[in-house]
Amino acid sequence: MLVTLASITDxxxxxxxxVVGDLGLPxxxxxxxxxxxxxxxxxEATMLFAGFNVxxxxxxxxxxxxxxxxxxxxxxxxxxxxGYYGRIxxxxxxxxxxxxxxxxxxxxxxxxxxxxxxxxFFTRMLPIVRTFISxxxxxxxxxxxxxxxxTFVGCLPWVFALTFIGQQVGARWExxxxxxxxxxxxxxxxxxxxxxxxxxxxxxxxxxVGAAG
Numbered sequence: 143m144l145v146t147l148a149s150i151t152d153x154x155x156x157x158x159x160x161v162v163g164d165l166g167l168p169x170x171x172x173x174x175x176x177x178x179x180x181x182x183x184x185x186e187a188t189m190l191f192a193g194f195n196v197x198x199x200x201x202x203x204x205x206x207x208x209x210x211x212x213x214x215x216x217x218x219x220x221x222x223x224x225g226y227y228g229r230i231x232x233x234x235x236x237x238x239x240x241x242x243x244x245x246x247x248x249x250x251x252x253x254x255x256x257x258x259x260x261x262x263f264f265t266r267m268l269p270i271v272r273t274f275i276s277x278x279x280x281x282x283x284x285x286x287x288x289x290x291x292x293t294f295v296g297c298l299p300w301v302f303a304l305t306f307i308g309q310q311v312g313a314r315w316e317x318x319x320x321x322x323x324x325x326x327x328x329x330x331x332x333x334x335x336x337x338x339x340x341x342x343x344x345x346x347x348x349x350x351v352g353a354a355g
Contacts (some may be wrong), residue, residue, distance in 0.1 A: 155187040162191050171213040174301070178217030180224075182273050185210075189301055191306020203302075203309060210301035214266075215294045218276040222289060223282025255283035259292055266296030283354060 162171040170192050177183045192206045254261065258279065265275045279289055 155184055157192045158183055158187045158188035162188060162195065166195075167205065167209050170206060171209050174210045175220075177273055178214040178276065178297075180274055180277060182270070185214075185244035185272075185300070186269070186304060189304035190308035193305040193310075194312055196305060196309040197312045203305060206305050207302045209297065210305065211294055211297040214297040214301065215290060218293045219290070221274070221276035222284075222286070225277040226283060228281070237242040254279060254284045258282065258284045259288070262289060262292040263296040266293060267300045272297075272300070306313040 158173050162175055163169075165172070170188060173183050173188045174185060177185050177188070188211055189206070192210070193203075196203050196206055197199065262275060262279055262284070265271045276289075276293070
């Protein structure tokens with residue numbers, strides 16, 4: 143599995159570094175925007191390489207951080223909008239074809255009503271999850287301006303940390319990128335285990351209801 147993931151991410155890493163190298167700050171903005179719009183361009187590669195360029199005097203640390211976090215915010219608006227408007231047109235009308243029931247949407251609503259602030263803020267600092275969290279936030283109709291504020295504030299530590307590390311390690315940024323892949327793998331494993339647990343629990347609940355009936 144690790145070999146498969148690496149074979150997928152390596153071309154994306156090369157693409158990201160080429161875009162940043164050729165376009166500079168606008169390239170960083172584009173890459174971080176699409177990363178938050180549910181297109182998994184690795185922010186680790188983008189921002190570590192940007193930090194390396196900071197160490198070379200290409201641009202400033204604060205400028206890169208604000209560009210990266212601002213781009214994440216704009217990309218998150220795209221994913222949020224898809225979830226917000228797609229709820230009616232797709233999920234509520236055709237959700238059963240996708241095995242999404244009204245109870246699933248109600249559960250998402252309750253979750254974001256109770257834990258939405260913490261969910262949006264903290265997942266912005268997690269690989270993989272940070273790319274997709276805006277979609278369910280939109281589906282759950284989380285208030286837009288609160289979502290936007292928490293998204294931007296949550297993105298700042300992640301973007302700054304990656305850029306700062308890249309600045310400090312300079313030409314060794316690729317070593318850090320490779321090391322951070324293990325964090326990606328750990329998060330992916332947790333997601334797979336969590337989904338499997340929910341599926342098993344759902345089937346057991348159905349079996350229990352069936353036996354009782």
